[in-house]
Amino acid sequence: MRSQREKNKIFTRRAFLLGMGKLALFSALASRFGYLQIISNSKYRAMAENNSIKIVIIPPLRGLLLDRNGVIIADNQFNYSLVLLSPFKQEAEKIVQDLNKILGYETGISRIGVKKALRAAGKNNQIMIQDNLSWLDIAKIEVRTDLYGVEIIKSHKRRYILSEMISHVTGYISKPSIEEAERSSIPHYQEFLIGKNGVERSLNNLLLGSPGARKIEVNAGGKFMRELIYNPPSRGITTKLSIDTNLQKIVAKNLASLHGSVVIMNANNGEILAMHSTPAYDPNKFVGGVQLNYWNQLKLNEGKPLINKSISNYYPPGSIFKIVTALAILDAGIDPTRKILCTGEHQVGNRMFRCNRKEGHGWVDLHNAIAKSCNVYFYTFGLAAGIDTIVETATKLGFNQKTNVELPFENPGLLPTNNWIERKLKNRWGAGDTINATIGQGYILITPLQLAAALAKIATGLKVIPTILSSSKSFSTELLGLPEEHLRLVRAGLHDVFNNPGGTGYRRRFTDKKYALAGKTGTAQVVAQAKRNQVLQYKIRDHGLFAGYISTSDKKLYAISVVAEHSGWGSASALPIATNIMREYLAMAATQVEEEDIDDDLIQDD
Incomplete structure (x- = not known):
């Protein structure tokens, strides 16, 4: 009988200790949940938003270059580019290999090397994979629902109509170095191009314009879902040169x-x-x-x-x-x-x-x-x-x-x-x-x-x-x-x-x-x-x-x-x-x- 009472005491004590342990664990979880709900709510809401919301900087449209009679010397044509999104840089090599198979040719990033492109892009910037996409290229990419980490961007590309005939006057635009980007007060993104020679360089601040921005929602694979905010870029100033193209x-x-x-x-x-x-x-x-x-x-x-x-x-x-x-x-x-x-x-x-x-x-x-x-x-x-x-x-x-x-x-x-x-x-x-x-x-x-x-x-x-x-x-x-x-x-x-x-x-x-x-x-x-x-x-x-x-x-x-x-x-x-x-x-x-x-x-x- 006595041994039975002792056994009951031991069982009761263990049950009590187990109950107290459960209560302590529940209290800790409740406390942490309360902290998450009340104290860190705004922080984690922002983090969650950052995972699905993306800010895309829009390069400005450069001003036209005209001759003295209004004939266009340099303009901007529609251009479609394929970029690798920042969160997927660690998988860049695999994504690029997949793209080469899909497109059937070696993309631009393959030619210069993925690692070199990653270094050039900086810490947070997206990477240009291929420029001048054809409509066939775009179709091949869009039908691949399993392709992730990339985005097709519609932009403009500078065109010099007289080409070599006036190249030393117009000069050209290209990607800025870090120093040039800072000097021109523009983001160091690959899509942002500045004047490197000719009037494109000397009149760069006049021709450049100001960038715009898009706030968009993307899914876990980085695919575009919807546009939330759009602030358009401002166009550079169209400039008339003294040159007579004739x-x-x-x-x-x-x-x-x-x-x-x-x-x-x-x-x-x-x-x-x-x-x-x-x-x-x-x-x-x-x-x-x-x-x-x-x-x-x-x-x-x-x-x-x-x-x-x-x-x-x-x-x-x-x-x-x-x-x-x-x-x-x-x-x-x-x-x-x-x-x-x-x-x-x-x-x-x-x-x-x-x-x-x-x-x-x-x-x-x-x-x-x-x-x-x-x-x-x-x-x-x-x-x-x-x-x-x-x-x-x-x-x-x-x-x-x-x-x-x-x-x-x-x-x-x-x-x-x-x-x-x-x-x-x-x-x-x-x-x-x-x-x-x-x-x-x-x-x-x-x-x-x-x-x-x-x-x-x-x-x-x-x-x-x-x-x-x-x-x-x-x-x-x-x-x-x-x-x-x-x-x-x-x-x-x-x-x-x-x-x-x-x-x-x-x-x-x-x-x-x-x-x-x-x-x-x-x-x-x-x-x-x-x-x-x-x-x-x-x-x-x-x-x-x-x-x-x-x-x-x-x-x-x-x-x-x-x-x-x-x-x-x-x-x-x-x-x-x-x-x-x-x-x-x-x-x-x-x-x-x-x-x-x-x-x-x-x-x-x-």
Whole structure:
């Protein structure tokens, strides 16, 4: 009996302890549940929402690029891209392998490597798997309900309509580096593209616009369910360039077989009507990221297709610089009617300097020296004027300084100023150096844009400021700072280069009296040599140059510069390019005017 009571006590105590344990466990669970329900409710609700709600940043639509007549140069086309969503990055390799099988080809991310793409995308950003999806690609993806972790995004892709013909002006857009993204105040997402070169770079803040955002609901596999909030992006500003696409096409056609540059300006207001550099590149291939094989092809091209030679390459100007020397001679007070006898050579110290005409030009004054390009005249009086006066005159014409055109990577060129001579040559400047400078050889380096701008300044007597934007600046009315009488004398010499039977360019004159061509050719030595250019290897042939201006009977004034790299004499290479371009363009412009006149005649009053 006693043992039975003891057994009951033990059972009761165990039941009590078990009950207390259950009560404690229940209390702990109730307490935790209460904490979750009351204290952490907002926290876990947000976490749950984050698992099903996604914020999608929408890249802005870039502003259009138009030519001066409103013709579209760069626009935006609809584009469909496939992206890997952030929560599924750990499964990226498997998802990409599945996609390759579904699409039947190797996607873009496969070519650059999944790991590399993950590193480039950053910590939280989605990854671009494939750009430019076709409708067939989209259909293949949409029917696969088992495919997860990816999303098709509708966006816009930049299109450059003239492609290579205007690539150095437009530049291109591509993915920003982290530093570039921070500088442009945009998210570091692969879909966000910024200007990398040309006006796309220099005017990026104007063209870019502001991003928008979507708040969407997705399921556990990352598939889109519904849109909750949509804030549209703002479009960038449409920008009109000064370029005339009709002229640009003519320029590209005439420069297609050569390496070099052509710049054509409205000399009255500085608007650049055409600018082309060859070889060029296709800016469309850079949008969103250039393929490695194409990039290597450009980098290995000795013609430097990635460089805008019109503003970034520099060349010795050759005989074109005699224009500057002529103005310096006048500034030094030397009588322009004073004549010297050119026998074909000129001795300075122990050195003999040759004229461009072996038998000499006979008696020449300033006017004839310009028209006939007599080296000996400029040796003689350029040396008398001195290098300081020559450099000062060249500076007034805009050399040795950037034009500040709205394009990146402009080179200022080089003039042998006193500071430069002291720093680079340790003051070892001699008469022979000045002799070389008088005819544009030696240390003097210029850009093609500087040449065109200098001729515009000489033609107008004003500080013409080059611009790539249409009507972006008021016409400059500031005088050049050179006496008008001096400019008039030089203009007369440049006119007779083409319009006087003794001029070096007479055979290339415009026979149509509505147009008058003035200017100067030049030949820039690449290496010191005495052989004829035709028998030299391409790389060491001289560059041919031309700079001038064309006036029309209806008061238009065009300044033009042409550089034909490794093409020999400027009169045989650069000059024909210039005259062929302008003849075709002026004929086209005249035809358009006639058609407009006919249309006006057809309009009758009621």
